[in-house]
Amino acid sequence: MEQRWPAVLWIVRHGQSAGNVARDAADAAGLGRIDIADRDMDVPLSDLGHEQARALGGWFAAMPAGxxxxxxxxSPYRRAVETSQAIRASGGLERSDHRFCIDERLREKEFGVxxxxxxxxxxxxxxEQAEFRRLLGKFYHRPPGGESxxxxxxxLRSLLDTISLHHGGDRVLIVAHQVVVLCLRYLLESLTEEQILEIDRQADIANCGVTEYRFDPGCGADGGLRLARYNFTAPLEGEATVTAAPDANVAAR
Structure with a gap:
């Protein structure tokens, strides 16, 4: 039977962004609003974020080409695209047989009002939205104009259908956002709301932290992806500072 899933699937959160820095400053000052002029989708990486992405690319470059x-x-968001570009440039991933695509299904959770x-x-x-969120929890609460x-x-269910249809046996790297990483874990491991929220409570996902799945023929009737490591930051250690601040819109996450 033909293998439906990639041989390896890496899921990476983008490097530290200017929004992460602005959010930390707003929290430290006790402010109600984060001081950043860009739309969320236009927020760039910080200088440290670029360093983190290059360090992760170096980790991939140290692997055998195969x-x-x-x-x-x-994700089409600037911070994810810049992370991807840096990983490709320093990771030896710019050859003609390496595919790079932007997929809007990987975009950040939309926060609305x-x-x-x-x-x-x-x-x-x-x-009233703060109260609704306390009542419903972040898994189900949808702010006006935003997403739960x-x-x-x-x-992401649709994205995984695309991956299983077109990338069987492939080696796939996804660069996206903290909530996307968590929601992909929820889907790939058939977790419950309680289980994924407990994982979320334990620690924020590090910028350029690596979550890795490997194909296991014994996982399910037709084989499947099994978690190999989560929030792995060793590629950054000694090369760039490890950061794990939530994105600027953490209050709505």
């Missing part, structure tokens, strides 16, 4: 990613899929607000800002400006985790999961 073990490196062959297909790279990225809560965009750019800290927790203090949400409580002050949208107390379930909405993200619905689009």
């Amino acid at each position: 073990q490196r990613p062959r297909t790279l899929m990225a 809560l965009d750019r607000l800290t927790r203090l800002g949400i409580e002050a400006q949208f107390p 985790w379930c909405d993200v999961i619905l689009r």
Whole structure:
């Protein structure tokens, strides 16, 4: 039977962004709004974020050529695209037989009216949304104009269908966002709401942290992907500072 899943699937959160830095500054100052002029999709990497992405690319470059990613899929958000470009350039992934594509299904969770607000800002400006989120939890709460985790999961189901149809036996690298990494874990491991939220509570995903799945023929009736490592930061250690701050819109995450 033909293998439906990639031989290896790496899922990486983008490098530290200017939004991460601005969010930390807003929290430290006790502000309600994050001071950043760009749209969320236009927020670039910080200088450290570029260093982190280059360091991760170096980790891939140290692998034998036949073990490196062959297909790279990225969120269209600038911080993810810049991370992807740096990984490709320093990772030996720019050959003609390496595929690179932008896929909007990998975009950040949309925050709607809560965009750019800290927790203090949400409580002050949208107390009813703060209450709804406490009542429903982040998995189901959908802010006006935004998405719940379930909405993200619905689009990622479609993405995984694409991967299983077109990338069987491939080596695929995804560069996206913290919620996307978590929601892909939820789908690939058939987790419950309680299980994935417990994983989320334990630690934020590090910028350029690596989550890796490998094909296991004994996983399920037709074989499947089994988690090999999660939030792996060794590629950065000694090369760039490890950071794990949530994205600027953490209050709505």
